[in-house]
Amino acid sequence: MKQVDAAVVQRELTRLITDCLIIPDKAVTKALTEIRTDSEIERTAAAIIVENNIIAERERLYCCQDTGQALFFVKLGDEVVCQGLTDAINGAVHDAYKTARKSVADPLTRKNTDDNTPAIIEYTLTRGDALEITFLAKGAGSENMSRLYMLTPADGEQGIIDSVVDAVKKGGKNACPPLIVGVGIGGVTETACSLSKRALLRPVGQNSERADVAALEKETLKRVNALGIGVAALGGNLTALAVNIETAPTHIGMLPVAVNLQCHSLRHGSVKF
């Protein structure tokens, strides 16, 4: 059995969280730098976001004031032990968010937890001796605009495309475009929601390895960008940078489709132990 020291995990995660909150995914900044549009306002908005990301990195400022709720996706091998892992993850959130915004509150009283805990953690048990932890910061602006559609098998691919377009049409303007659209199809309700969130972690611009899913991603992206919402929702043709679809087998009587919208401040990263 491999042993991993929880104190090391806490220290490394604290550093990862801070770096992620300052510097968003560089693929997004690159895409905004290379934007091709006829709209002057969209070009201006893209230039402002690029400038923002340059200032954030240079001045070590958080790229967005909504430093989000802290999400973790943990792959834990069955030949590795890390005693106190959940506490270490929450400890890292507590430490890293000392200088970031405390955005987590009781849902009824709205009383703030004051250190951005508890972290939202999904554990996946795997074979082997690897421990891999992926962090994703999720702000309210985009998460609030996410949706779940319980379609029927008869709705098929057209129903899936229409659902994604509906979600972006209804919520895209509030979700800080250009968006990454995560889509989870299949399983039961929470499977679809989890897949839609995990879909955001895929490198921007990389389509699914499944040819039929990749084709569906491309077609859906085309439809989403035809909505004309554009960068910062000021009108234009870059509403989304990617539609990423993840699937899981589902019941013969079901077709759950979860759509998770991610703002352009895509803040994520992984660390292995």
Next chain:
Amino acid sequence: MNTIYPKKLRLPSDIAHIKDLRMGEIVMLSGTVYTARDQAHKRLAAAIENCEQLPFPLDGAAIYYCGPTPAAEGQIIGSCGPTTSARMDAYTPLLLDNGLKVMIGKGVRSDDVTQAIKEHGAVYLSAIGGAAALYQSTVRTCELIAYPDLGCEAVYKLTVEDFPAMVTIV
């Protein structure tokens, strides 16, 4: 940047001129804005309903929907981009009835709020969501003036200079 954003708007001195703004125009704001988001709006609305004194004069005021990150050492404010305006829609007509003239945030407003903004000769400006570090660099002064227990949702009086935004409802 002045070539991209030609129009200057000073707050509160240019309040009388906001009726001349046109939809889609880019403006560079300078002057006083008050931050307020969900919980501050709830308290402002309750104070109005209970005829209590407000923490700042609402008449002719500009509210920025924003909850900044804490200021780093040596800084006056942390990152401070706009939050989603639609969550304030429930309180906005009441605030407009009491003199609010300028709102700065991101995203769409309800039909009721759009109509109320027009009826009151007010203006809604869209800031660029996620450009929080850039907006931080436009803040010259920052003073905590109300509801410190709300943390980032407290009301701060900010003086900004050349803060870019787009006229969205007027």
